[in-house]
Amino acid sequence: MSENTKPNSQNDEVDLGQLFKMIGRAFQKIGDLFSKLFSFLMFVVGKLIVFLLLFVNIFIKHIVIIGLIGVVGFVIPYLLDKKSKKTYTASMLVSQNYSTGKVLYANIERYNDLAADGDSISLSRELNVDIEKAKNFTEFTIKGLRNRNQILEEYTLYIKEMDSIDKPTFKEYFENVDLSSSALQSITVNSIAPEVYENLSKTIINAINKNNYFVKEKEETILNLKNNIKLTKESIVKTDSLQKKYFEILNKYYTGVQDPSNTKQGSLNLNLTNNKEKINTKEFELFQIQEQNRQKLNDLQAQLEKKQEIVELQKDFESPTLVESKYKDLKINLPFILMLIATLFFVFKKLNLNSYIKEYGSKEKLLK
Numbered sequence: 001m002s003e004n005t006k007p008n009s010q011n012d013e014v015d016l017g018q019l020f021k022m023i024g025r026a027f028q029k030i031g032d033l034f035s036k037l038f039s040f041l042m043f044v045v046g047k048l049i050v051f052l053l054l055f056v057n058i059f060i061k062h063i064v065i066i067g068l069i070g071v072v073g074f075v076i077p078y079l080l081d082k083k084s085k086k087t088y089t090a091s092m093l094v095s096q097n098y099s100t101g102k103v104l105y106a107n108i109e110r111y112n113d114l115a116a117d118g119d120s121i122s123l124s125r126e127l128n129v130d131i132e133k134a135k136n137f138t139e140f141t142i143k144g145l146r147n148r149n150q151i152l153e154e155y156t157l158y159i160k161e162m163d164s165i166d167k168p169t170f171k172e173y174f175e176n177v178d179l180s181s182s183a184l185q186s187i188t189v190n191s192i193a194p195e196v197y198e199n200l201s202k203t204i205i206n207a208i209n210k211n212n213y214f215v216k217e218k219e220e221t222i223l224n225l226k227n228n229i230k231l232t233k234e235s236i237v238k239t240d241s242l243q244k245k246y247f248e249i250l251n252k253y254y255t256g257v258q259d260p261s262n263t264k265q266g267s268l269n270l271n272l273t274n275n276k277e278k279i280n281t282k283e284f285e286l287f288q289i290q291e292q293n294r295q296k297l298n299d300l301q302a303q304l305e306k307k308q309e310i311v312e313l314q315k316d317f318e319s320p321t322l323v324e325s326k327y328k329d330l331k332i333n334l335p336f337i338l339m340l341i342a343t344l345f346f347v348f349k350k351l352n353l354n355s356y357i358k359e360y361g362s363k364e365k366l367l368k
Contacts, residue, residue, distance in 0.1 A: 051347075058346045067344045073335035081327035087138060089323050091188045093145075097306055098217060099114045100181030100208050105142055105310065107207055108187060112140040127203045129196075139190040144179025151177055184314070190323065197317040205221035208311045218310055225304045232297045239290045 017283040059066060096104070115137045124134035156175045168176075187204060189197065208214060 002235070005200075010183045054350070055343060055347055059343050060348060062343070062346050066339050066346075070335040070339040073338040074331055077327040077330040077334055080324045081325050081331070084325070084327070085192045087190055087192060087323040088194045088320035088327075089188060089190045090197050090317040090320040091186050091315075092204070092313065092317050094187065094201075094205060095183050095312045095314050096185060096310075097312060098214055098221075098310050099181070099216060100211075100311055101144075101182070101185075104185065104208055105180045105216075107204070108140050108142040111137075115139060117277070126207075129200075129203065133196050134189040136193040136196045137189065138192060139188075142189045143186045143188070144182030145181040145184040145186055146177075146179060149176075189317070189339055197320060201316050205311050205313055209309065211310075212308045218307065221307050222304065225300055225307065229297065229300045229304065232293055232300060236290065236293045236297065239293060276363050296350065 024097050094104075111123065111126060114120075114126065116139070120131050120134040124131045127134060127137075151174055152170065154177075158173065159167055189200065191197070224318060
């Protein structure tokens with residue numbers, strides 16, 4: 001037994017020794033790798049510092065030429081800005097009382113296309129303005145005003161009504177929502193003259209309010225609302241009369257006092273049982289019906305007032321504001337870009353990169 005144990009112990013010692021040697025060599029390789037990586041980083045950083053110092057040195061040496069190039073880079077967009085026509089913008093706010101969204105958006109898109117094409121004759125005819133005024137319009141845009149919470153409420157109702165298992169996420173619904181159906185719409189008009197906005201809102205609205213289709217829809221809607229109001233008023237009168245009769249019956253039931261002038265009371269009593277709870281329930285039901293009818297009447301009258309206008313102006317064009325010039329950022333960025341390019345040119349010239357390009361940038365070097 002002892003003879004077999006000794007060789008195994010020696011083998012274990014040999015295996016452990018080899019394992020430690022392998023671990024040592026691995027750590028040594030890792031250390032060498034980090035050392036080389038550190039040396040490479042130091043080399044790159046050193047070269048970058050030298051290049052930066054060279055860059056600064058050449059910039060200082062050629063500062064006059066580079067400065068003149070920067071001035072030219074500022075003057076060019078400055079002159080372009082001075083020669084370009086100023087653009088003004090103003091917005092109006094309208095509310096849609098009917099389903100006019102598609103037509104309203106189509107009208108605004110048509111105005112914008114005519115303005116972009118410079119077709120002032122057609123635009124003047126569309127907007128009912130003179131041609132000289134129509135020449136000033138440059139852009140027409142429209143945007144539905146509906147906040148995220150309103151869309152979330154619509155999405156919740158939409159999901160509840162869906163039978164399909166594959167339901168869209170709120171993000172998908174939000175990205176595809178039709179803002180043309182929003183009650184409030186903001187219409188923005190850009191022009192090169194600030195005085196062209198007078199009476200423009202009336203023209204845009206009248207294009208919808210005088211549309212034959214919507215005029216007919218308005219007439220039908222108002223007629224239906226008036227009929228509903230008439231029926232609701234009649235229902236309120238009947239309910240009031242019936243409630244009065246019930247009050248008289250309750251008064252008789254609890255006090256025993258009868259109104260001899262009421263000839264119809266006897267016939268009403270035939271329909272009631274001598275049950276106090278039954279009488280109170282009927283009276284309360286009439287009270288509820290009366291309140292519902294009054295609330296319905298208020299809602300119908302509010303709708304009737306709202307439906308008098310197809311598209312209603314909520315906010316007219318205010319004093320137009322000057323649109324920020326597209327050359328504003330260019331006047332700042334272009335000088336720095338040109339100065340950087342000029343400095344790099346002098347740096348590459350100093351490094352004699354042209355000779356390297358001629359020497360190594362050839363077909364022979366590529367195929368070699």
